[in-house]
Amino acid sequence: MEVNKKKTNGEALQIKTLERDTNRALVNISKQEINIAISIEKKELDEIREVLSVSLHKFLEQKVFRISRELDFINCNKDLFQSLTKREKQILKLLSQGLNNPQIGETLFISRRTVEEHRKNLNKKLNIKNHIQILRFANAFEILAFKADI
Helix, strand or coil, X not given: CHHHHHHHHHHHHHHHHHHHHHHHHHHHHHXXXXXXXXXXXXXXXXXHHHHHHHHHHHHHHHHHHHHHHHHHHHHHHHXXXXXXXXXXXXXXXXXXXXXXXXXXXXXXXXXXXXXXXXXXXXXXXXXXXXXHHHHHHHHHCCCCCCHHHC
């Protein structure tokens, strides 16, 4: 009976030792896994930084190009814009908001026919062929506004 007790105590000690060694091994494996995960995360972060850097560079390059093109447009057309009368600028602003001739006439308390004459002069002075060009002038010379701004 005493032999069995010793055997049982010895087995229990072996089991405890085995559990302790297993726990240590798991802790070591966990540390290694964590270090590997951190290493992978660092590499992924570096890749993300690189992609963001390239994307930001492209975005800024495009933005600078658009601003440069806008400045060229303004420089080429500033004399034309300055030649407009106050009323023509008002009509340009209202056109850029999408108002039609009768609506512009109502807003400015002038007849539709008078609006048409101002539009003809405006189109001739700025060499405007379509509504997109009206918007481009209005945007470039910062006269775009919302209806509530009038």
